[in-house]
Amino acid sequence: MAYDYTPFPYTPPPGLTHAEPRHRVVIVGAGPIGLAMAVDLALQGIATVVLDDNNVVSVGSRAICWAKRSLEICDRLGIGERMLAKGVTWKVGRNFHKGDQVYAFDLQPDMGFKYPAFINLQQYYVEQYLIDRAREFSDLIDLRFLNKVIAHTDCGDHVKLEVSTPDGDYPLEAEYYIACDGAGSPTRERMQLALDGQTFDENFLIVDVEMETSPFGDHATPERWFWFAPPFHSGQSALLHKQPDNIYRIDLQLGPDTDPKEEATEAKVRPRITAIVGDAPFRIDWMSVYRFRCARLNRFVHNRVIFAGDSAHVVSPFGARGGNGGIQDVDNLGWKLALVLQGKASPELLESYNEERVEAADENMFNSACATNFMTPRSSIERLFRDQVLALAARHPFARKLINSGRLSQPCVLSGSSLQTSGSAPLSPGHALLDAPLTGRAGPAWLVTEAQGRFTLVTANDQPLPDITGIERIGIDQAESCYPCFADSEGCFKARYGTAHIYLFRPDGHVCAVFDTPDVDAIVTAHNRAMGATQ
Amino acid sequence: MILQDKLGEEADTFYKALISAHEGLTEAQSHTLNARLVLMMANQIGDLGMLTDIFETALQDLPD
Ligand SMILES: Cc1cc2nc3c(=O)[nH]c(=O)nc-3n(C[C@H](O)[C@H](O)[C@H](O)COP(=O)(O)OP(=O)(O)OC[C@H]3O[C@@H](n4cnc5c(N)ncnc54)[C@H](O)[C@@H]3O)c2cc1C
Numbered sequence: 341m342a343y344d345y346t347p348f349p350y351t352p353p354p355g356l357t358h359a360e361p362r363h364r365v366v367i368v369g370a371g372p373i374g375l376a377m378a379v380d381l382a383l384q385g386i387a388t389v390v391l392d393d394n395n396v397v398s399v400g401s402r403a404i405c406w407a408k409r410s411l412e413i414c415d416r417l418g419i420g421e422r423m424l425a426k427g428v429t430w431k432v433g434r435n436f437h438k439g440d441q442v443y444a445f446d447l448q449p450d451m452g453f454k455y456p457a458f459i460n461l462q463q464y465y466v467e468q469y470l471i472d473r474a475r476e477f478s479d480l481i482d483l484r485f486l487n488k489v490i491a492h493t494d495c496g497d498h499v500k501l502e503v504s505t506p507d508g509d510y511p512l513e514a515e516y517y518i519a520c521d522g523a524g525s526p527t528r529e530r531m532q533l534a535l536d537g538q539t540f541d542e543n544f545l546i547v548d549v550e551m552e553t554s555p556f557g558d559h560a561t562p563e564r565w566f567w568f569a570p571p572f573h574s575g576q577s578a579l580l581h582k583q584p585d586n587i588y589r590i591d592l593q594l595g596p597d598t599d600p601k602e603e604a605t606e607a608k609v610r611p612r613i614t615a616i617v618g619d620a621p622f623r624i625d626w627m628s629v630y631r632f633r634c635a636r637l638n639r640f641v642h643n644r645v646i647f648a649g650d651s652a653h654v655v656s657p658f659g660a661r662g663g664n665g666g667i668q669d670v671d672n673l674g675w676k677l678a679l680v681l682q683g684k685a686s687p688e689l690l691e692s693y694n695e696e697r698v699e700a701a702d703e704n705m706f707n708s709a710c711a712t713n714f715m716t717p718r719s720s721i722e723r724l725f726r727d728q729v730l731a732l733a734a735r736h737p738f739a740r741k742l743i744n745s746g747r748l749s750q751p752c753v754l755s756g757s758s759l760q761t762s763g764s765a766p767l768s769p770g771h772a773l774l775d776a777p778l779t780g781r782a783g784p785a786w787l788v789t790e791a792q793g794r795f796t797l798v799t800a801n802d803q804p805l806p807d808i809t810g811i812e813r814i815g816i817d818q819a820e821s822c823y824p825c826f827a828d829s830e831g832c833f834k835a836r837y838g839t840a841h842i843y844l845f846r847p848d849g850h851v852c853a854v855f856d857t858p859d860v861d862a863i864v865t866a867h868n869r870a871m872g873a874t875q
Numbered sequence: 876m877i878l879q880d881k882l883g884e885e886a887d888t889f890y891k892a893l894i895s896a897h898e899g900l901t902e903a904q905s906h907t908l909n910a911r912l913v914l915m916m917a918n919q920i921g922d923l924g925m926l927t928d929i930f931e932t933a934l935q936d937l938p939d
Contacts, residue, residue, distance in 0.1 A: 710887045713894065721897045721905040725890075731936070736878040741886045 341585060342550070342625060343464050347395040348471070350486040355503070355510035362498060363389050364681055366514035368489045368527060371398065372463060373649030373666040374520030375470035379417045380674030382477035383793065386681055389512070390474070390481060391503060393488035397471070400626035401462035401548050404583055405660035408448070409751040409772055410667040411455035412849065416792045418476075419469040420455065427459030428582050433564040435745050437730040439571050443740040447748065452832035453775045454786040458748065460562070460583045462548075463663065492517060492530065492645070499644045516677065517645045520666075525651035531642065537635025538709050540656065541596035542716045544630050545603055548587050549613055551622035555580060555588055566745035568715070568730055572615040577715045579658075579745070580616070587625055590616060591657075593715060600629035632656035632712060634705040640669075641694040648673060653701040655708035658715065658746035665704045668752065669697050675793075675847035679871060684810075689872030692759050700752035707747040714744035754850055761853035761866040765841040773849040776833040778816070778826035785826060787833065790814055792849045795867060799842040799858075800834055806860045811844070811867060846870055876932040 354360055365381060367374045370392035378388045406414075406423065414420040431447045447457035474481045490509070491502035499517040503510055519527035528535070556563065562582040570578045579591040592612060594603060602608060604627050613622060636653035640646065649666035673693045679685035717723035732739035754760060755770035763769055776787045791798055791814055797805045800816035805823065807813070813823035816833050828834055837843065842855040844866055853866035882889050897905050917926055 706891075707887070710891055714890075719897065720902060721900070722894050725894065729890075731938075732878075735935075738878045738880040738882065741880045741882065742890055744887060744890075747887065 342623075343462070343585075345396045345399065345464070348483070348485045350395060350506065351484075352507050353484055353487060353503070353505060353510060355512055356505065356507055360512060362513040362515065363387070364514065365389070365516045365518060365677070366391065366499070366501060366512060367518045367520055368501075369520035369522055369649075369651070370394075370467075370471070370483065370485070371520060371522055371649065372403070372466050372470060372663055373670060374518070375467060375474055376414075376417060376667055376670040377518055377520060377648060377674065378481045378483075379470060379473050379477070380670055381678060382474070382480040383417070384674065384678035384682075385480070386678050387480045388482070389514070390483050391487040391489055391501075392483075392485055395485035397464040397467040398462075399464075400628060401464065401583060401587070401589065403463040403466070403657075403660070403663035404460045404581060404589055405664075405748070406459050406461055406466070407660060407664045407749040407751075408453065408455045408457050409749070410664045411459065412773075412775065412788045412792070413667050413671045415454065415788055416671075416849075417470075418473050419466075422469050423461055423466065424455060424459060426465060426584055427461035428562045428584055429456045429459050430562040430564060430582070431457045432561070433566065433745070433748075435743055436565065436567040436570065437733070438567075438569050440734070442730060442733040443743050452777050452830055454777075454788055455775070458660070460581055460589075462583055462587070465584075466663075489521070489526065492527065494642070494644050497644070515644070515681070518673075518677075519645060519647045519651045520649050521651050523650040523654045525647070527645065528637065528647070528651055531645070533637055533642075535633070535635040535637060535654065537633060537654075537705060539633045539635070540631060540712050540716060541718075542631070542712075543594040543596065543598045543600055543603065544632065545592045545594050545609065545612070545627065546630060547590045547592070547609055547613060547627040548583070548625040549590065549617070549622040550585070550587050550625050551617065551620055552586060553617075553620040554582070555617040555620070556582065568726075568743075568745070570616075573612070577745075578616065588617075594629070598629075600631075604629045634709040634712070636698070636701045636705060639694055640697055640701075641690050646673065646677075646690065646693070648697075652697070653705065655704050656712040657708075658711040659704070659708050659748055660746070661704040661708050661749045664749040665700065668700060669693075671848040672697055676872075685871045686873075688874075692757060692872060696752075696754050696757050696759075699754070699756070703752055704749070711744045711746045759846070759852055759870045759872065761869055763854040765843070765851075765854040766838045767836060767843065767851055769851050769853055771851050773845055773851065774836045776828065776836055777830050778833065779829040780824065780826045784829075788849070790824070790826070791845050793847050795847060795870070796845045797842055797863070798837075798845060800828060800837060800839045801842065803842075803858050805842065806858050806863065808860065808863060808867065811863070844870070876928045878932070 576593040581589040648669040751772035760769040796812040805813040815825040852870040
């Protein structure tokens, strides 16, 4: 069944009739990133105004693949379980060359995680869940649809905006302006900031079809199938994914010399789909032709204007690093901005958002660009190498490793960041936490649900954790104490973290320091460093 | 001979460097570059037995 795009109600904003007080944070754009940002800040008691020029969720499914790390972040935001329940879980990807399978990968052979390696879920559902969640914070999140930002000026300690509505224009002021206004960011345009990187000449047709019979045939479990030079689409590449509601995503490479307008028509698309799915009946739910870029802003933080999501960086979708990268931007920025606004950290802490997420964007761009180049060789020599990798892959494991149909989104490692205290442990500083099933007093629990959102010390060694202001504590297999303790019921925590170390997690779940002993001075120093204090 | 993976985490970076090395070259220049690369890599392998095995393996199923 087609998704019901019921428009969200528009209410004339107060600013039309009288000047509004200066807001703490204005978020421009209610896509997945702007909405997640609002929920994250609300969880920390920070009020936001969210402005969007539109009044429906994402038209067309766009982002469908959500990575484990994004689901864990969404767990903290309060929509992870809902996404998991609705989404299609998959972990096996198969690569085909012509008609034959050349390589299959299993993204998460390990058990003991609350969330799978990936789920597929249409972007409109994710946005709907975020809006439902945002509405639970009616005193903190002021959602304004059909409110288009048409001008802004950074005034040093605040930003002035001009907003256009169906009832006319009005001014707004905010201490911080978060630009989540997407790949075509008007904020970026106004500031004349360039997005530098690589543009690909190829056109890709992206189609969602609804059908009862699975195009995966007998494969009962949903997978990701990618073809190089498929028999049904000569000389190009194709990708097939399953989404909820019997919707299937088909990506077809069309070459550089096609007319996007002409390609995105039923008449042109139907025969292409029939070539893949055979005679089974189907309905075209959404289609679009894209050209992709891998590019980013030079800086994401411009004094009081901060960019997050597609406004800051865009990637080609092979690897699912766009939306997933943006969710990690939110995770990184949320706690820092909250600390700054609460007066607990200096505004310089925001520079670490720039440092850490620019590095992450580079990693995402590198991986997305490598995959896109592999799919779309630009010269005969590049094609020759590519085809020989595919030919050798049938026999040689090394060549299978070189096949690149997308390196799927992984959490970024922040090892070089100035907030981390160097050290070594089974999970070293900079890494995002690894989940583990636990058992608490109230029954089964997960580390991701217990340890995120605040600075938290976690250990499975037998020394009691010290009480330090601003730091939560979690003991694993420790004797009952005055802080929460859990049993490592399946042994996963010890296998992933060992018993020798004490871990200090940042609110975004990244390890920022490890200790051998509960040395209060060392922990306080590391905690201060992670909050941006310069020693 | 079956070639196991030795590039590990660096596989994509290697592949990108290889393709970049060819960027902007004519087909004749690319041939020349490949010839040089084979010679230099052979010297770095420095093991005639292994090189002979690689020649044989690479010749298998060579398309017409
Ligand atoms: C075909 C395709 C497939 C993809 N697949 C995946 C995938 O599988 N996994 C993945 O992680 N990512 C994927 N992506 C990327 C993903 O869709 C984006 O990264 C994601 O939408 C970025 O979210 P955002 O909130 O930053 O921007 P957007 O979703 O673009 O939202 C921006 C919002 O800002 C609003 N806005 C713009 N200008 C103004 C203004 N002046 N005033 C007020 N509001 C404004 C817009 O109306 C919009 O609501 C895919 C993208 C495409 C195109």
